[in-house]
Amino acid sequence: MATDLIDLAGHEQVVFCSDPDTGLRAIIALHSTSLGPGLGGTRFHPYESTDAALADVLRLSRAMSSKNALAGLDHGGGKAVVIGDPHRDKTPELLRAYGRFVESLGGRYVTACDVGTYVADMDVVAEETRWATGRSPERGGAGDSSVLTALGVFQGMRAVAQHVWGEATLAGRRVGIAGVGKVGARLTEHLLEDGAEVVVTDVDDAAVARLLGRHPQVRAVDDATALARLELDVFSPNALGGALDDDTVDALRARVVCGGANNQLASAETPDRLAARGVVYAPDFLVNAGGVIQVSDELHGFDMERAAGRTRAIFESTLEVLRTADAEGLTPAVAADRLAERRIASGGSTPWLPGQAGAVPEGGTPAPEVR
Template identity: 55%
Template sequence: MHTDTGVFGRSHELSSRRHEQVVFCEDDRTGLKAIIAIHSTTLGPALGGTRFYPYARESEALQDALRLSWGMTYKAAAAGVTLGGGKAVIIGDPAVDKTPELLAAYARFVETLGGRYITAGDVGTNTDDLDIIGRHTGYVTGRSTAAGGSGDSARLTALGVFNAMRAGAESVWGTASLAKRTVGVEGVGKVGRELIDLLLADGAEVCVSDVNDAALQLVSQCHPSVRLLSSVATAPVDVYAPCAMGGTLTTTSADAIEATLICGAANNQLANPLVEQALTERGITWIPDFVANAGGLIQVAGELRSAAPAEVESDVAGIFPRCRNIITAARAEGIGTGAAANRFAERRLDAIPRSI
């Protein structure tokens, strides 16, 4: 068994498709500590957001960068865009440590990669931050419309998840509608709130949970009909929508979940590959996160090629038939939806000779 827990070992543990490059960035003047992980440039430059998060240990930051960048490769391949997979993490509390100087220092590291990595927004970063980064490197997307970008990607990310959820509903209940279904949204940040709007407009009953009380109160003020719960993961809901941090689907939670369908915006929802098997054995349909939450990626890919907003929105709507095809393939081949989605992405990756 491979026991090396260093950078190379961790890349091997994730997949036989190892990372091309991992860059450790440190700037004493601003206190910047960042990791940029480039998993693949097979289909194009590696694109992935910058996550600003107070990791307790540097090893956790590295693991997040490796896992998220690997996921971006598959997300881009499945979404049909001409981009590879990358991700960056900045270690620190964005509420305390984020400064224009630190972001500028980070941007200069991105610039040194010469376009092999293009950054965007993620947890802890927003369009204002991307505008600052964009003053020091051209390898950035997702900037504000005032700065020439396409703006925040939350709406289209949520739209993609909603379309994926509709495909899941069609496979489970025979109709591509969430009307009269109870959906539990875990995490009511920007994407979660946008998803709630779409669900309510479709006639769904919504309950939510979040560790941030202020975020919950904001939802309650906007939508008094939405129920606030301490947890939705094991609540009596039809659909569980994880939209916060990843890893909430464990072998333990898989046994306790009452939902028939799982579809959300969070990345890396499965704590380990065995979870999907546990869900399948219980008859629970899981829509792979990297397919469902690709709306934001599709938006910034459109920004890079100067696509019209209507064209981009149409591309995001394409997540519905993509999910339908993946569910159909999984059932026909007797495999999980995650495995079917991986095969879908890998066929596109394997069609192009790997090179650096």
């Protein structure tokens, strides 16, 4: 089965990592390096099986190729998963062993934080490899990449609001956020500042409690299904992938779906199902690119103002995708895929959009050669 998954995904390289001394079991997947080194985070998750972990890392790394291309970055798609419970199995020794595997790829893969990994973890990984980003500022890094991931999702949401309702604001709109971890909590703050009403849910009761403690005006519901059934303007998945399965799509009462979770679509047919119900979907790999913009900027000598400026350009990028989809009779997911494929096929020689999120501004510092 594992070989079949690799063949179907069309990846350049898949590396299985094992270190018995520390208990490390990990998989690094490089989907494409045609635009540059594969860039993508490391997910630490208690997968039910190796095949489940492999299927996830293949999906995630493939999506990173599109995300990095749409963001205008000179990076291909890569991703890694560590199999285990991060609360129980994560140790400094295991992270250092993982860092040695990343280093062994010689710069073909650049890692960062993802679900289950944090800035402090990347600091440890970086003790063994030059190719760990998302490190703490004290270690020369950009810090928590959820800062710009949330900003990018908010800009994408503003763009969809402009496209659907004629105003680039969520003021007076009801937004349902499924998942209030690192990204979802920061997105909540952007939305409240913009004047939106926010309803949340999370499988982690403590995460909900922390958010409500800071923002008592936010309402919480039991689960994502209950959230989807509410009268919402925007449904925003911000946890693990596969949030938009058939049951959720059928239950949705929102006009817009826009969130930070990776791989939200449960199947290839989901975009058509959403379109048939009149739901406008902002492709996840387009709007959640702020995090990779942030960590990739570490390779330039990190500048938050520069990275945030590139992230705000997700607003125009999202508008362009939605307009292209309407003009060509496509779903936004297909329109975004085609634009990403066009840039990948060009080898990055031409930008894909005016005002692309990853363009180096005048006076900016180009990325170093890391091939």
